[in-house]
Amino acid sequence: MLDIRLIREKPDFVRERLATRGSGDEGKIDEVLRVDTERRKTETALQQLNADRKKLSREIGGKKSRGEATDELEQRVRQIAEEIADLNARAAAAEDEQNNLLLQIANLPHESVPTGEDPSANRVVRTWGEKPGLNEPADHVALGARLNLFDLERAAKLSGSGFICFTGAGAKLERALINFMIDLHTREHDYIEISPPFLVRRDCMIGTTQLPKFEADMYGLEDNQLFLAPTAEVPLTNFHREEILAVADLPKKFVAYTPCFRREAGAAGRETRGIIRVHQFDKVELVKITTPEKSYDELESLTADAERVLQMLGLHYRVLELCTGDLGFGSAKTYDIEVWSPGQNAFLEVSSCSNFEGFQARRMHLRFKDRDGKNRFCHTLNGSGLALPRLFAALIENYQQPDGSVRLPEKLQPYFGAERIGMTNVEEMTK
RNA sequence: GGUGAGGUGGCUGAGUGGUUGAAAGCAGCGCUUUGCUAAAGCGCCGUAGCCCAAAAGGCUACCGAGGGUUCGAAUCCCUCCCUCACCGCCA
Incomplete structure (x- = not known):
């Protein structure tokens, strides 16, 4: 607040x-x-x-x-x-x-944020790589069906629409991506890996601004008090809530893989096709707790850390600076990272990197003692590094081969244990 | 789930109704002195809110949380949360 x-x-x-x-x-x-x-x-x-x-x-x-x-x-x-x-x-x-x-009052946009009413005023700050030259590319739904990577009908049978059930090589690819990203962030970007609870208290949801305003979008348990976390941002940012940290210990950098649960009862349509928008999805999340003096530098490096995933996977993407009208409730400044999806012929949001300044810290009484011994509120940041279903979709679409198989980028191969996903895998899965 | 014990300042730990925001010790900060790493003495050393233009200063609240009893509560009563131990159950 x-x-x-x-x-x-x-x-x-x-x-x-x-x-x-x-x-x-x-x-x-x-x-x-x-x-x-x-x-x-x-x-x-x-x-x-x-x-x-x-x-x-x-x-x-x-x-x-x-x-x-x-x-x-x-x-x-x-x-x-x-x-x-x-x-x-x-x-x-x-x-x-x-x-x-x-x-109930939103955060103030940082002065550097472009003013504008809607996404059309967002600014493209950079683009990396280029579109693959694919001839009539199949979209991830078709590819997934052909290679038996996920089963949406049966997922609906289990949990209703808006859920994914990865199968066989698809499940393995999901797991490979998670491990690949966590290893990258812990080994090369110096984040500490956390495996947090998926159920969190109401106070934590207030701390990271999901509540009270967006309760309708959240899954809460009957007995109340506990909510299914919509993102690992909640447990990670609240990890030090109500604490006073030493400046010398900042910044704190956390990475976590968790499933994310969101109601977001949107109407079915192109936006919800396939695995692009679902009620439960996997995500690797990055969170930083830092000082007001350094938070904007940390936002740049956090965004770069997330981009690195796409670079290593060789996926074309762009980075947007959100305008004031498109900014999230608690954010002072946000970069969205969008990966190219040949199947949708559009960019897909796979990460949203934000600096909340003291907005969340004030709600959760998260402070640090500065060099003068004064207690001040920390600045908190987070960003996906990255969200999996969309990354999954973009990956198989970008790397689809004329023979119907999917070749995997080199960096991912050791994690997946093979160079490609082809019909052999399908036969193994369906026998 | 059951039984028992307990939750006091950065830490350890006194304190069972009155001037206690809280003894003492440790850690930390400052000063003095002796003088090779160190010791001793003295002083300071919680958080938040409010008043004040501001500083100085003052006031209030906080001893896990919330209620209650009382002229007055860290101290008594109730509810809840959490921690520890043992038992039960269980991946």
Whole structure:
């Protein structure tokens, strides 16, 4: 959430920056300021009463030890206690209200973010590689069916639409990609591997901004309190929640493979064809916890770390800088990485690398002690490195061969244990 | 799931109703002194919020969380969470 002090001191600036998102959050600022004023007024009065009560109660203690009468004093304190109870309730209500308001207001876009209303204003910052010269390429659904890499009908039988069941060589390829990416990030990019719980508490979901605003998109358990994590961002970023880290230990760099669970009840259509948009998917996630001074450099390097996966796999991609109107709720700046999909004849988002600045850290009380011994909020970042189904789809589409097989990029071969996926694999799988 | 014990400041650990935000020790920071790595003495040393233009300063809250009892609670009562030990069950 935003710092209430910033809102208090520079309300016009905050309103102006929020307005660039086009979500109307700037209209909530007056309400926040009103509640904040009310809250502080109440708290000040409450504290005065508490001070009075404390003083009188001590007097009573003194008198009692000397055997003096205290009836009158006790009567007065009783009265004060009633007023305190009343003010206390009001102060707590104001605090709740303020908090609830703040939790619903988006982060301020960084000044470098291009202003714009929708994705058409996103800026392509770079492109890598080029489109493969394929003649009438099959899309991943056709390829997957031909090579028995996944079975969407049977997945639907198990869990409904929007689920994938990888089979045989497909399951193995999924696993090979996971291992390949984790090895790359741990060995060459210095991330610490984490294997976190997939179920997380409500507080963690609030910390990384999935809640309270997007509860409808999340899977929650009946007994409540626990949610299926929609991304490893949640457990990784919350890993140090409510802690005060030493500057010397920053940045913290985590990588994790986890399944991700999302309701996102979108209508069926081209967007949801095949394995492009599903309720459960695998993802390797990168998270960094750092200082305000370094977070933007860390965003660049995190993005580069994610891009490296595509470079090593030899896949054509581009990097977009999202405009203010397309920015996620908690993000101050985001780069999307999109891989080329010959089957869709379009770029597919496989990673979204964001700097949240102190927005998440403030929600989860994640701080560090700076060189002057002062506690300050950390900056948090994350990005996929990468999301698997789309990478999977792009990979088989880009590497499809005229004979119907899929040749695997060299770097992946040791992980998969073969150079290609062909009809031999199919026969093995179906016998 | 059952039984028992327990959750106090960065750590260890006192504290069972009154001036305790909290003894003591350790760690950390500063100063002094002696002087080769080190020791001794003294001082400082939690977090958050509020008041104040700001600094200085002041006030309030916080002893796992939330309620309650009381003039007054770290201390008593209730609920919940977590940790540890043993038992049961189980991949």
